[in-house]
Amino acid sequence: MTVRNLDALFRPESVAVIGASERPGSTGAMVWARVLDGGFNGPIWPVNPKYGTLGGRAVTGDAGDLPQAPTVALICTPPDTWPGIIHKLGGLGTRAAIIVGEVRTDDDRLALRHALSAARPHLLRIVGPGSLGVVSPALRAHFGAPSCTVKAGGVAWVSQSNALTNAVLGWAHARGLGFSHVVALGGEADVDAGDVLDYLASDPGTRAILLELDTVRAARKFMSAARAAARNKPVLALRSGRADPADALYTAAFRRAGMVRVDSLDDLLDEIETLGVGRVAAGATATLITSDSGLATLACDAFAAAGGTLAPWPAEAADALKRALPHAVGGNPLQLGDDARPEHFGTALELLAGHRSTGTAFVVHASTHGAPVGEVAQALIANQRFAHRGLLACFFGGVDAATRDALHAQGIPVHTTPQRLARAFARLVDYRMGRELLMQTPEGLPAQIPEAIDAAQAQACAAIAAGEHQLTGEAAAAFLERFGLRGETQEPTQTPATAKGTTQRSAAAQTEPQPEPQTADCAEQATAQSQKPVVDIAVELHDDDNFGPVFCFTAPSADGVSEPLRVYGLPPFNPMLSRDIVLHSRYARLIDPEPALAALTALSQAVCDVKQIVGLSLTLRVFRDHVAVVEPTLSVAPTRSRLAIVPYPRRFEETLDWQGIRITVRPIRPEDEAAHHDFVEAMTPEDLRLRFFGAVGNFDHSQLARMTQIDYDREMALIATVASDEGLTRTLGVVRAVADPDNETAEFAVAVRSDQKGRRLGQLLVDRIIRYARARGIHWLVGEALRENGPMIALARSSGFTMTPTEDPGVVGFRMALDEPAPG
Template sequence: ALQQALPHAVGGNPLQLGDNARPEHFGTALKLLAEHRSTGTAFVVHASTHGAPVGEVAQALIANQRFAYRGLLACFFGGLDAATRDALHAQGIPVHTTPQRLARAFARLVDYRMGRELLMQTPEGLPAEVPDAIDAAQAQARAALAAGERELTGEAAADLLRRFGLAIETAQTADTAGVDKRSDAAPASRESDCTETDAASAPKPVVEIAVELHDDDNFGPVFSFTAPSADGVSEPLRLYGLPPLNPTLARDIVTRSPYARLIAPEPALAALTALSQAVCEVREIVGLALTLRVYRDHVTVVAPTLSIAPTRSRLAIMPYPRRFEETLDWQGARITVRPIRPEDEAAHHDLVEAMTPEDLRLRFFGAVGSFDHSQLARMTQIDYDREMALIATVQSDEGLSRTLGVVRAVADPDNETAEFAVAIRSDQKGRRLGRLLTDRIIRYARARGTHWLVGEALRENTAMIALARSSGFTITPTEDPSVVGFRMALDEPRAD
């Protein structure tokens, strides 16, 4: 097609339009290339000629920009006048003076997009820790501090980490099997005495990763992971991560290692996530140093040392606040009220789909359709430091979790005022679920030290206004006559 339409062009990538190119040829090339879905972002590199002056080529790009569905960037050798540059910018076409700058700008766009996609990924569900195990780990750390200890090593550190599902390989086992830092070492089984035959037949680790945690002045607790180079020549691989690590973030760390193709990823993901959970749940841990011995199908921890202290810096990313989970009997059913999690996206989609168009209009102050992945991700992947969304869930007969309702509160940066809203499945209205969730968001905001809880509703939303009034809010007018407001001073004692 290109040969027929542009006989003087030289095919390939890049496509060279030639010295005789005219402004309209640029538009023709964009149209023809756009028909092939494998075409990526279009780079247009132009050197001005009598037949293709800068201004006319720029207008051709603007006219045909819609065909470059994955983006269009332009480079004009010799520059261009301000009016033409502004016209290109107004249409969202970045302009650069050299191909090198164009390529660097494109690389930044790719990094930005990949970062946004990573943020919007729905993580797999975190392993459910046993509350008794968490309580025991916290009690162990506090008892050690009370006894004047500032470091847990050996069996004490191993006991604490085992409570989070980590397998510990003892020094005695490693010594018996002759294991060292080399990847061809052969650790022995923990289950039996080791003979020379056992050591020779024991599985060999693929790599040993040094893991450290330190309390940074700016970021709080920070993990560092160091693995030796795969070729013995390159620099060791060193990566950093902020807890809490979910399986998606852990997978990003694992896949960047040159050893990733040699191991089953799930055990490594589970080990990294478990380490992160131990740090998040036991706030007395201010530092750690250990080795992750990674085999093809499992991971063990070697020689853990935990530094403990009464206090540490706050996490840069607030972990899931498990302390707000609550299970109770309600209307003949056993429900759980808890903070929302990223993996609730599918259930949250079902919640919205179960609401009538009128209920959605009253909740969102206008007609809305279905929500896409990015919108649902913003609802379910929240910053627990500034926002809280409590959901009421019930288990279906098939064992799946179903969301019945949600109450959400978003605080300002100074924690002076938080705005809240409630949404209930249309088939659950009239069963006082809204009041149950509202009482808990009031309790949460008051415990957090928020001074005011406020909200708004359409004047015709009599059910929401009645709920606010019965919960203790003062109903107030707003600048919009179709909307009423309600506010509650959380510093004042609440009359029951």
């Protein structure tokens, strides 16, 4: 549905318990008791015609008779009552309801459908049915039937399982850990995992999200929400069922969204400690600090098994530690010795602080007479400020509750074994690497000629019209050739670096120094070797019911012992995303990867541009320096499922004459980062201040990546570009619109190069973003400008916006109702 009114669930001001009861064991009694035990300090209204009072509170007999609309209603009544209750609550203005009861029969399912219909006109959101509830500990809002009261913390828990949610809450409660929010999704009849991720992505109280699920509903919405969340904070996912044939697809989807998949509940629980407590900036390396060689060996083994790398120390760090701690065994790991004192741990942290390359600090310790655990913990607390990249501790045997809570208060996670500590850190590194994958700037591919794409679409449509649902042989080869993919008997395909008719050889091969001339025999051997295939990769595309078109790439075992490689991928790809797939293979070191990257990207483009492709099967024969397509078969049909990730929307491209030059207006692409950097650099400090509402400095890569790598499903940035005489692209202006997840309102902003102002380029761009927003079905387009920004305010007026006041007297707002007919 939408994410509208989800704030009512997470920031409630009042609550009504429909079906509140004092009958022992009843759902109404459990929910009512938990609301009271939680200590929610807003109005609480019990509703039940059987009681006059409950817990000293007056009871309302009917939901329609409540004194005012509750923000959230907890429904504990039988299914046949749900439609009527929802209808009354919606009429009052209630914005969210949690249905605790289960759906078991056909009559129950019918009642649920009627309840959803009753909620829809009021945009009343429903969690459940069969939900354990929603808990927001910072507000003491325990809405549902969780097994215990929940402490406030920095991690959100979102789960499709009530039993697992209760187990996790009990585990965390016993260890003094808390949550920002807890959501038991239940049947997801309305509010689903994608909706909740969308909200939590921008929730300032949530530092990380732990997600447990078996299935994804509405894959496009889920992927869009997950990618938005993972750009802002760690998102870790647990999905059971490794034997499920679809499990590898979920792994690919999680990775593509920037989420980290964990393998077990133990791992997920460890992250409640690491993410909920710690302030760890996970670099790729760390320093181990311990007392003796036995602990050091155990810790090193655990770190290596988790894929970690110990930081190399600069000579100055080693020398400083040797002078301050002469009895310690220097190097990484640092062994303080059997006679180590608590203050020695603090000294080590302080001396390492001046050397950032030493990475995150790991302290692994077992209590000794000279260094009891409690005193070492106090030393860590006193010196925690020196651990610039974070500090994690492992105390064998654990610590007492008071010491644990003191460590937690200073942001120091505590684990019981080196293995758990190392795996928890490794997942933080995985998140950082996945986030960097999302933020990388991919190399560009030459845009396919529109006429070639149109011809491919026409070929597919002609086959369907003729009653043919497969393209094979020469027909399939001709189709793929339009995207630069050729068979073994043809010239190899082209890559971005080898355009203009050259064969698909690597750019590196062209630019590297040429070897000494070979003898005729050596040259013949090298030629024969290059013409021998390295591996055949089976490529299949199928139309998944949920995720839409999905690629599967299968390569045989490289060593004859290990399992064949099977990797799933969700289009669209670009060379950077293709690289992530190719480099999974052990064959990657035997080939120049660029031709394979180009081939995978070209296959993705064919699927994205020709919506009639519903299936594909071929062999990608990979040689050392080129690839060839073998035995392709394409299945075509009039319609197929939507892609889970929206590809580049070519339909918004246009080329036109403007002010005597030829410009192109099109959606922004990741490879525009360099040109966008030049565009921002060309703007005056004053123009930047007016655009960004304050003085701004240089934009780094991550900021520019956010501007150029957008999710077309919810955001659009149209740029005006012109080609220079050298063939480079220069950006003249950009207009951007970001829609809220329910597609109700989009906020827009426009910027023009300072040397292009006064030429009505801003008007041209704003007209097109209005047209785009109307085409998307967005209802309102809004924006803001500093009151002193006269040109922007004049542009908004001339475009048809209505001026509106804002909370800041120095800022002018403007809005346009897009449902109304366009003027003129």
